Amino acid sequence: MERKPTMNDVARVARVGTMTVSRVLNGSANVTEETAKRVYNAIEKLGYRPNEMARALRSLKSRTIGLIVPYLFDPFFATCAHAVNTVAREHGYSVILTTSNDDPATEYNEAQSMLQRHVEGLLIIPADIRRSRVSQAEFAGTHIVTLDRPVHDARIDSVQVQNQSGAKRAVLHLIEEHGHKRIFFLGFNKNLYTVRSRFEGYRRAMLEAGLESESTFDCSSEEATAEIVASHLRSSNSPTAFFTANNLTTRYTLQALLGSGVRIPEEVALVGFDDFELAEILHPTLTVVRQPAAEMGRVAANLLFERIKRDEFPEEGNRVVLPVELVIRRSCGCKGRH
Known part of the structure; x- marks a missing residue:
């Protein structure tokens, strides 16, 4: 069975984007006469037939x-x-x-x-x-x-929001105001745009200070985070501060630290990206990068x-x-x- 031509095919032949083809068909925006002519020629050449019912339904308010x-x-x-x-x-x-x-x-x-x-x-x-x-x-x-x-x-x-610059500012605060040199980044999904951007802000702050970056992106649950935090606290060169990528990771990390009997911030400092209601009434209250x-x-x-x-x-x-x-x-x- 021969494949029916699609809007993508029309766009390719007319050398325009699919959105331009849609505009020509819907009459929803101004398109130059030359461009419209190319689109209609491509439609005729390919024998493309738009779904009129779908277009009619889409026009309803x-x-x-x-x-x-x-x-x-x-x-x-x-x-x-x-x-x-x-x-x-x-x-x-x-x-x-x-x-x-x-x-x-x-x-x-x-x-x-x-x-x-x-x-x-x-x-x-x-x-x-x-x-x-x-x-x-x-x-x-x-x-x-x-x-x-x-x-x-x-x-x-x-x-x-300012993901990268916000993260960088928070990490520089830990470095410049509190003298931390071993700051560990905790995230839960490296595929997320926001997590990658915040990690880049963290990395740049550490780089500018001449410090080595350390990170994980496996904090997908309370249990996983607790294991990660515990293993790093046991290491011979354990972090003196944690920077967390979002409020869920912050809460998992806080729970892991408190569960390990770690005193915050006396033994380990904690700063997170994202504010949440309990952050200002927890003990200790949490320093965060607040998003609007x-x-x-x-x-x-x-x-x-x-x-x-x-x-x-x-x-x-x-x-x-x-x-x-x-x-x-x-x-x-x-x-x-x-």
């Missing part, structure tokens, strides 16, 4: 948007989701919320399901930016904004609604980077604050 996050047990993602929902209500929209479990295949399936429910736009915290499929042709007519982690498609808007989680959700949602309102599909999307804050408490060794 559902007044809903979709939101896909990795999971909801992380307070950061939950806070982002709450902010998105608040903005959606202000615009008279509803939010369909689901999780990907940090799995690209699940993310793709959920995004497809969202399209079948005729959402007018998608907000996504990608599971794995290298394997994300939300820039494929089937999503070409859907407005998409990514949060926290970008995808490898310059056309898609993204909202991020609610602001990220608000900015991303407002950006999406602006795209929906204008029906814009730019060749180069916006890349918004929000600032982070080093919140000094006691786990790093500082006293008299918080």
